[in-house]
Amino acid sequence: MTTRPTYLELADELAAELRDADVGTRAPSEHQLVASHGVSRITARAALQELELRYLVRRVRGAGTFVRRRIDYVIDKNLPPSFSATVAATGARPSSRLLRVIRRPPDPGSTYELEVADGGDIVEIRRITLVDDMPASVATLRLSGSRLPDIEEHLDDDVSVHALMVDVYGITLRRWRHHVSLDVPDADVASLLGDEAPRPCWYSESLNRIEGTTQLGEYSASWSHPQVIRNVFQIGDDE
Incomplete structure:
Protein backbone atom coordinates (compact mmCIF):
# COMPACT_ATOMS: atom_id res chain seq x y z
CA MET A 1 0.00 0.00 0.00
CA THR A 2 1.38 3.39 -1.01
CA THR A 3 2.07 5.75 1.89
CA ARG A 4 0.56 9.19 1.46
CA PRO A 5 3.19 11.98 1.40
CA THR A 6 3.63 13.78 4.70
CA TYR A 7 3.08 17.21 3.14
CA LEU A 8 -0.41 16.17 1.97
CA GLU A 9 -1.31 14.89 5.44
CA LEU A 10 -0.13 18.20 6.88
CA ALA A 11 -2.04 20.14 4.23
CA ASP A 12 -5.24 18.23 5.07
CA GLU A 13 -4.80 19.02 8.76
CA LEU A 14 -4.20 22.71 8.08
CA ALA A 15 -7.15 22.87 5.67
CA ALA A 16 -9.46 21.55 8.40
CA GLU A 17 -8.10 24.08 10.90
CA LEU A 18 -8.43 27.04 8.52
CA ARG A 19 -11.75 26.15 6.89
CA ASP A 20 -13.82 28.30 9.27
CA ALA A 21 -11.21 31.02 9.79
CA ASP A 22 -12.00 34.57 8.73
CA VAL A 23 -10.67 35.81 5.41
CA GLY A 24 -7.33 37.50 6.00
CA THR A 25 -6.38 35.34 8.99
CA ARG A 26 -2.66 34.68 8.93
CA ALA A 27 -1.80 31.01 8.39
CA PRO A 28 1.18 29.40 10.16
CA SER A 29 4.54 30.18 8.60
CA GLU A 30 7.00 27.54 7.43
CA HIS A 31 9.09 28.16 10.55
CA GLN A 32 6.05 27.73 12.83
CA LEU A 33 5.05 24.47 11.12
CA VAL A 34 8.56 23.08 11.51
CA ALA A 35 8.44 23.86 15.24
CA SER A 36 4.85 22.71 15.90
CA HIS A 37 4.71 19.57 13.73
CA GLY A 38 8.30 18.39 13.71
CA VAL A 39 8.52 18.37 9.91
CA SER A 40 11.27 19.59 7.63
CA ARG A 41 11.24 23.04 6.06
CA ILE A 42 10.72 21.40 2.66
CA THR A 43 7.61 19.56 3.92
CA ALA A 44 6.22 22.72 5.53
CA ARG A 45 6.72 24.68 2.32
CA ALA A 46 5.10 21.94 0.22
CA ALA A 47 2.07 21.84 2.54
CA LEU A 48 1.52 25.59 2.22
CA GLN A 49 1.94 25.37 -1.55
CA GLU A 50 -0.69 22.62 -1.59
CA LEU A 51 -3.12 24.85 0.31
CA GLU A 52 -2.47 27.56 -2.25
CA LEU A 53 -3.25 25.14 -5.08
CA ARG A 54 -6.56 24.36 -3.35
CA TYR A 55 -7.32 28.12 -3.25
CA LEU A 56 -7.53 28.05 0.55
CA VAL A 57 -4.71 30.51 1.20
CA ARG A 58 -2.85 33.23 -0.64
CA ARG A 59 0.89 33.68 -0.17
CA VAL A 60 1.84 37.34 -0.54
CA ARG A 61 5.46 38.23 -1.10
CA GLY A 62 6.98 39.93 1.92
CA ALA A 63 3.75 39.70 3.95
CA GLY A 64 2.98 36.05 4.68
CA THR A 65 0.27 33.46 4.02
CA PHE A 66 -3.39 34.36 4.57
CA VAL A 67 -6.74 32.59 4.50
CA ARG A 68 -8.43 33.26 1.19
CA ARG A 69 -11.87 32.68 -0.27
CA ARG A 70 -12.38 33.13 -3.98
Whole structure:
Protein backbone atom coordinates (compact mmCIF):
# COMPACT_ATOMS: atom_id res chain seq x y z
CA MET A 1 0.00 0.00 0.00
CA THR A 2 1.38 3.39 -1.01
CA THR A 3 2.07 5.75 1.89
CA ARG A 4 0.56 9.19 1.46
CA PRO A 5 3.19 11.98 1.40
CA THR A 6 3.63 13.78 4.70
CA TYR A 7 3.08 17.21 3.14
CA LEU A 8 -0.41 16.17 1.97
CA GLU A 9 -1.31 14.89 5.44
CA LEU A 10 -0.13 18.20 6.88
CA ALA A 11 -2.04 20.14 4.23
CA ASP A 12 -5.24 18.23 5.07
CA GLU A 13 -4.80 19.02 8.76
CA LEU A 14 -4.20 22.71 8.08
CA ALA A 15 -7.15 22.87 5.67
CA ALA A 16 -9.46 21.55 8.40
CA GLU A 17 -8.10 24.08 10.90
CA LEU A 18 -8.43 27.04 8.52
CA ARG A 19 -11.75 26.15 6.89
CA ASP A 20 -13.82 28.30 9.27
CA ALA A 21 -11.21 31.02 9.79
CA ASP A 22 -12.00 34.57 8.73
CA VAL A 23 -10.67 35.81 5.41
CA GLY A 24 -7.33 37.50 6.00
CA THR A 25 -6.38 35.34 8.99
CA ARG A 26 -2.66 34.68 8.93
CA ALA A 27 -1.80 31.01 8.39
CA PRO A 28 1.18 29.40 10.16
CA SER A 29 4.54 30.18 8.60
CA GLU A 30 7.00 27.54 7.43
CA HIS A 31 9.09 28.16 10.55
CA GLN A 32 6.05 27.73 12.83
CA LEU A 33 5.05 24.47 11.12
CA VAL A 34 8.56 23.08 11.51
CA ALA A 35 8.44 23.86 15.24
CA SER A 36 4.85 22.71 15.90
CA HIS A 37 4.71 19.57 13.73
CA GLY A 38 8.30 18.39 13.71
CA VAL A 39 8.52 18.37 9.91
CA SER A 40 11.27 19.59 7.63
CA ARG A 41 11.24 23.04 6.06
CA ILE A 42 10.72 21.40 2.66
CA THR A 43 7.61 19.56 3.92
CA ALA A 44 6.22 22.72 5.53
CA ARG A 45 6.72 24.68 2.32
CA ALA A 46 5.10 21.94 0.22
CA ALA A 47 2.07 21.84 2.54
CA LEU A 48 1.52 25.59 2.22
CA GLN A 49 1.94 25.37 -1.55
CA GLU A 50 -0.69 22.62 -1.59
CA LEU A 51 -3.12 24.85 0.31
CA GLU A 52 -2.47 27.56 -2.25
CA LEU A 53 -3.25 25.14 -5.08
CA ARG A 54 -6.56 24.36 -3.35
CA TYR A 55 -7.32 28.12 -3.25
CA LEU A 56 -7.53 28.05 0.55
CA VAL A 57 -4.71 30.51 1.20
CA ARG A 58 -2.85 33.23 -0.64
CA ARG A 59 0.89 33.68 -0.17
CA VAL A 60 1.84 37.34 -0.54
CA ARG A 61 5.46 38.23 -1.10
CA GLY A 62 6.98 39.93 1.92
CA ALA A 63 3.75 39.70 3.95
CA GLY A 64 2.98 36.05 4.68
CA THR A 65 0.27 33.46 4.02
CA PHE A 66 -3.39 34.36 4.57
CA VAL A 67 -6.74 32.59 4.50
CA ARG A 68 -8.43 33.26 1.19
CA ARG A 69 -11.87 32.68 -0.27
CA ARG A 70 -12.38 33.13 -3.98
CA ILE A 71 -15.35 35.18 -5.08
CA ASP A 72 -17.60 34.34 -8.01
CA TYR A 73 -17.10 37.16 -10.51
CA VAL A 74 -20.31 36.86 -12.53
CA ILE A 75 -20.15 37.94 -16.18
CA ASP A 76 -23.66 38.41 -17.53
CA LYS A 77 -25.00 40.68 -20.26
CA ASN A 78 -27.76 41.82 -17.89
CA LEU A 79 -25.34 42.93 -15.17
CA PRO A 80 -23.30 46.16 -15.28
CA PRO A 81 -19.62 45.71 -16.19
CA SER A 82 -18.56 47.25 -12.89
CA PHE A 83 -15.85 45.65 -10.75
CA SER A 84 -17.08 47.39 -7.59
CA ALA A 85 -20.72 46.39 -8.09
CA THR A 86 -19.86 42.80 -9.03
CA VAL A 87 -17.59 42.28 -6.03
CA ALA A 88 -19.96 44.00 -3.58
CA ALA A 89 -22.75 41.67 -4.73
CA THR A 90 -20.74 38.71 -3.34
CA GLY A 91 -20.51 40.29 0.11
CA ALA A 92 -16.81 41.07 -0.29
CA ARG A 93 -15.32 44.56 -0.07
CA PRO A 94 -14.01 46.09 -3.31
CA SER A 95 -11.35 48.78 -3.43
CA SER A 96 -8.82 50.07 -5.94
CA ARG A 97 -5.54 51.91 -6.26
CA LEU A 98 -5.06 54.31 -9.13
CA LEU A 99 -1.78 53.85 -10.99
CA ARG A 100 -2.09 56.18 -13.98
CA VAL A 101 -4.53 58.42 -15.85
CA ILE A 102 -3.52 59.92 -19.20
CA ARG A 103 -5.19 61.59 -22.16
CA ARG A 104 -3.68 60.70 -25.49
CA PRO A 105 -4.50 60.64 -29.18
CA PRO A 106 -6.30 57.44 -30.18
CA ASP A 107 -4.54 54.69 -32.06
CA PRO A 108 -6.37 53.26 -35.09
CA GLY A 109 -7.82 50.40 -33.05
CA SER A 110 -9.20 52.75 -30.41
CA THR A 111 -10.69 55.04 -33.06
CA TYR A 112 -12.71 52.11 -34.37
CA GLU A 113 -13.57 50.55 -31.02
CA LEU A 114 -14.67 53.73 -29.26
CA GLU A 115 -15.80 55.70 -32.31
CA VAL A 116 -13.65 58.70 -31.43
CA ALA A 117 -14.27 61.70 -33.66
CA ASP A 118 -11.43 63.36 -35.54
CA GLY A 119 -9.41 65.43 -33.11
CA GLY A 120 -10.79 63.55 -30.11
CA ASP A 121 -8.75 61.79 -27.48
CA ILE A 122 -8.69 58.68 -25.33
CA VAL A 123 -8.67 58.61 -21.53
CA GLU A 124 -6.59 55.66 -20.38
CA ILE A 125 -6.89 54.54 -16.75
CA ARG A 126 -4.64 51.92 -15.18
CA ARG A 127 -5.37 50.64 -11.69
CA ILE A 128 -5.06 47.76 -9.26
CA THR A 129 -8.31 46.39 -7.89
CA LEU A 130 -8.55 44.62 -4.55
CA VAL A 131 -10.99 42.26 -2.85
CA ASP A 132 -10.95 42.46 0.95
CA ASP A 133 -7.58 44.25 0.64
CA MET A 134 -6.03 41.43 -1.41
CA PRO A 135 -4.72 42.32 -4.91
CA ALA A 136 -7.25 40.92 -7.37
CA SER A 137 -6.53 42.42 -10.79
CA VAL A 138 -4.50 44.90 -12.80
CA ALA A 139 -6.79 46.65 -15.25
CA THR A 140 -6.45 49.15 -18.09
CA LEU A 141 -9.58 51.04 -19.17
CA ARG A 142 -9.86 53.14 -22.33
CA LEU A 143 -12.70 55.63 -22.64
CA SER A 144 -13.69 58.30 -25.14
CA GLY A 145 -12.34 61.57 -23.76
CA SER A 146 -14.92 63.80 -25.45
CA ARG A 147 -17.71 62.08 -23.52
CA LEU A 148 -15.91 62.52 -20.18
CA PRO A 149 -14.56 66.07 -19.87
CA ASP A 150 -12.38 66.64 -16.79
CA ILE A 151 -12.85 63.07 -15.56
CA GLU A 152 -9.29 63.23 -14.20
CA GLU A 153 -10.50 65.65 -11.52
CA HIS A 154 -12.93 63.05 -10.18
CA LEU A 155 -10.69 59.98 -10.23
CA ASP A 156 -8.89 58.75 -7.13
CA ASP A 157 -8.22 55.57 -5.20
CA ASP A 158 -11.41 53.59 -4.45
CA VAL A 159 -13.51 55.58 -6.93
CA SER A 160 -15.70 53.32 -9.07
CA VAL A 161 -15.23 54.42 -12.68
CA HIS A 162 -18.62 53.10 -13.73
CA ALA A 163 -20.45 54.73 -10.81
CA LEU A 164 -18.65 57.98 -11.66
CA MET A 165 -19.78 57.75 -15.29
CA VAL A 166 -23.39 57.31 -14.17
CA ASP A 167 -23.41 59.95 -11.44
CA VAL A 168 -21.43 62.71 -13.18
CA TYR A 169 -21.88 62.07 -16.90
CA GLY A 170 -25.16 60.17 -17.07
CA ILE A 171 -23.54 57.28 -18.97
CA THR A 172 -24.46 53.69 -18.14
CA LEU A 173 -22.49 50.88 -19.75
CA ARG A 174 -23.72 47.42 -20.68
CA ARG A 175 -21.65 44.38 -21.58
CA TRP A 176 -21.37 43.66 -25.28
CA ARG A 177 -18.38 41.42 -25.93
CA HIS A 178 -16.15 39.66 -23.43
CA HIS A 179 -13.15 37.41 -24.02
CA VAL A 180 -11.37 35.46 -21.26
CA SER A 181 -8.30 33.25 -21.48
CA LEU A 182 -5.80 31.73 -19.06
CA ASP A 183 -2.36 33.14 -19.74
CA VAL A 184 0.84 34.29 -18.05
CA PRO A 185 1.34 38.03 -17.39
CA ASP A 186 4.67 39.81 -17.50
CA ALA A 187 6.79 40.22 -14.37
CA ASP A 188 5.53 43.76 -13.65
CA VAL A 189 1.89 42.65 -13.54
CA ALA A 190 2.80 39.59 -11.46
CA SER A 191 4.56 41.84 -8.95
CA LEU A 192 1.53 44.15 -8.71
CA LEU A 193 -0.62 41.08 -8.00
CA GLY A 194 1.72 40.08 -5.17
CA ASP A 195 3.43 37.13 -6.88
CA GLU A 196 7.18 36.56 -6.79
CA ALA A 197 7.15 35.27 -10.37
CA PRO A 198 4.59 35.22 -13.21
CA ARG A 199 1.87 32.61 -12.74
CA PRO A 200 -1.17 31.78 -14.90
CA CYS A 201 -3.91 34.38 -14.49
CA TRP A 202 -7.21 35.23 -16.12
CA TYR A 203 -6.75 37.68 -19.00
CA SER A 204 -9.98 39.46 -19.93
CA GLU A 205 -10.83 41.91 -22.69
CA SER A 206 -14.20 43.65 -22.83
CA LEU A 207 -16.08 45.99 -25.12
CA ASN A 208 -19.01 47.69 -23.42
CA ARG A 209 -21.75 49.70 -25.08
CA ILE A 210 -23.53 52.80 -23.85
CA GLU A 211 -26.95 51.72 -22.64
CA GLY A 212 -29.73 52.26 -25.15
CA THR A 213 -27.33 52.73 -28.08
CA THR A 214 -24.94 50.75 -30.24
CA GLN A 215 -22.09 53.12 -29.38
CA LEU A 216 -19.04 51.65 -27.70
CA GLY A 217 -18.22 53.42 -24.46
CA GLU A 218 -15.35 51.42 -23.01
CA TYR A 219 -12.57 48.99 -23.83
CA SER A 220 -10.98 47.22 -20.88
CA ALA A 221 -8.18 44.69 -20.47
CA SER A 222 -7.33 43.10 -17.14
CA TRP A 223 -5.23 40.41 -15.50
CA SER A 224 -7.10 38.76 -12.59
CA HIS A 225 -5.57 36.48 -9.97
CA PRO A 226 -7.28 33.05 -9.98
CA GLN A 227 -6.74 32.72 -6.24
CA VAL A 228 -9.05 35.69 -5.72
CA ILE A 229 -11.36 35.66 -8.75
CA ARG A 230 -13.37 32.75 -10.13
CA ASN A 231 -14.94 33.84 -13.42
CA VAL A 232 -18.54 32.66 -13.79
CA PHE A 233 -20.26 33.10 -17.15
CA GLN A 234 -24.04 33.25 -17.27
CA ILE A 235 -25.04 32.72 -20.88
CA GLY A 236 -28.52 32.51 -22.34
CA ASP A 237 -31.47 34.50 -23.60
CA ASP A 238 -34.04 35.95 -21.25
CA GLU A 239 -37.25 33.94 -21.14
